[in-house]
Amino acid sequence: MKTKEFTVNQIPSSTMPIHYNEELCVGCNRCVDVCQCDILFPNEEKGKTPLVMYPGECYYCGACVMVCPNKGAITLQHPLMNQAKFVEIK
């Protein structure tokens, strides 16, 4: 079968929802496969940490974190405004 090579450029975004720990990640790409929005992309170097291609399109479902076999290899950070907690004024 004939293979086709291509390159892609990461899209800049003001949000960075996904963070990888390169020391814990084994590059199995399970997180890439589970993402329904195709935000993550396999590294062209086999066994290396995937790339966060379209961070602005992430809808914070957490599937990529849940499927990862190595705890701490991938973490999800919600936008600051979604981390706010409203407390009742006494």
Ligand code: SF4
């Ligand atoms: S599922 Fe976990 S170990 Fe596998 S590539 Fe993603 S972050 Fe790395």
Ligand code: SF4
């Ligand atoms: S949190 Fe959900 S949408 Fe965002 S990268 Fe992970 S799997 Fe994809």
